[in-house]
Amino acid sequence: MSADGIILVTGGSRGIGAATASLLAEQGSRVVVTDIAPEQPQGADAILWPTPFDVASEPVVVSVIAEIEARHGPITGLVNAAGIFGKMHPVENVRMENWDREINIDLRGTFLVARSVGERMTKRRHGAIVNVASIAGMTSGPIHAYTAAKAGVIQITQTLAAEWGRVGVRVNAVSPGFTRTVALEAGIASGALNADRLARNAAMNRLVEPIEVAQAIAWLLSPLASGVTGINLPVDAGFIAGSTWDAYGGLPEPPAA
Ligand SMILES: NC(=O)c1ccc[n+]([C@@H]2O[C@H](COP(=O)([O-])OP(=O)(O)OC[C@H]3O[C@@H](n4cnc5c(N)ncnc54)[C@H](O)[C@@H]3O)[C@@H](O)[C@H]2O)c1
Structure with missing residues (x-):
């Protein structure tokens, strides 16, 4: 997939980032994983960056990205998977330190890493970036900062895609x-x-598996998606499609097998 460079996965020690690092490595890419709590992702043949990489820290992001390229080669693919969940509260109980933390990591951190890597890609006129947003950024929920941060991630994805499209960098x-x-x-x-x-509003009546998100990310990074930039691809087992059906009495029960 990226014979000429490496793929950087932030938040790659666990969850969706780890599943993505594992899949990309299996597909033959050289993958470098960073995380605020660095740990080799289970079963992944990836290179672990050994020191903590906090996406919200500008000095860390800028200096470590330079060090990663100096040691392992140019970053041709970036997966921005680092993130934290929102704390659930009624609006009057939202604590502003939690607001700041969620916006700082999920939105500001995603932007900071995308810009720092993207600037290098644009000079080389080559690269693809995938930001992990959320259906929470397309709907509403009692996770006020998280939904706003993820809507912001969808928005900056479009902005960077428009800004960098002419120099051959795709952002999705x-x-x-x-x-x-x-x-x-x-x-x-x-x-x-x-x-x-969580499952019952999804058309498919189930949760999503991390590997299913990884497969979509791998496709968006790959030449198979060479004409795709600026999109936001839900991988949601039909949650968005199904979530309005409650108003009409709910989704149909499957016929007995
Ligand atoms: N799991 C879900 O249901 C779901 C749904 C929609 C979106 N997401 C998004 O997917 C991404 C991954 O979530 P996940 O479920 O795999 O979570 P996870 O907690 O399993 O993995 C997140 C990883 O990010 C790392 N991380 C946290 N803060 C960081 C920071 N400041 N700098 C660098 N790394 C940091 C963690 O150490 C962890 O390894 C997040 O952006 C999350 O918002 C998850």
Whole structure:
């Protein structure tokens, strides 16, 4: 996929980032994984950047990206998977330190890494970026900063795609639905989320698997998507399609097998 360079995956030690790093490496790419808590992603034949890489820290992002390229070669693909979930609250209970943290990592961090890598790609006139947004950025929910941050990620994806299209850099987003990662399982285990409720508005009546998001990301990075830039691709088991049906009495039950 990228014989001439490396693919950088932020937040690649766990969850969707780890599944993506693993798939890209299996497909033959040289993959470098960074994370705020660096750990070799399970089963992935990827290069782990050993020091903490906080996407919200400008000095870290700028200096480590330069070091990664000096050591491993030009970044031709970027997956911005680092992120944190939003805390669920009624609006009056939103604490501004949580607001700042979610916006800082999920929106500002995604922009910072995309810009720092993208500037290098534009000089070489080659590269593809995939930002991990969320269906939360396309709908509403009691996670005020998170939904705003993810809507912002979808927006900056379009802006950067327009800005860099003429110099051969593609920028796209994926918007996962509720995806079975450790982070989501923790929300279910704590009782904050309910697995059946998360699944039942999805047309396919299930959660998304991390590998399914990884497959969409790998496609968007690959030459198979050479004509695609500026899009936001939901990978949501039909959550957006199905979520209005409750107003009409709910989605149909499947016929008995
Ligand atoms: N799981 C879902 O249901 C779901 C749905 C939609 C979108 N997403 C998005 O997908 C992305 C990955 O989520 P996930 O479910 O795999 O979560 P996860 O917690 O399993 O993985 C996220 C990774 O990002 C890292 N990280 C956190 N803060 C960081 C920082 N400041 N700098 C660098 N790395 C940092 C974590 O250490 C972790 O390894 C996030 O952007 C999340 O918002 C997840």
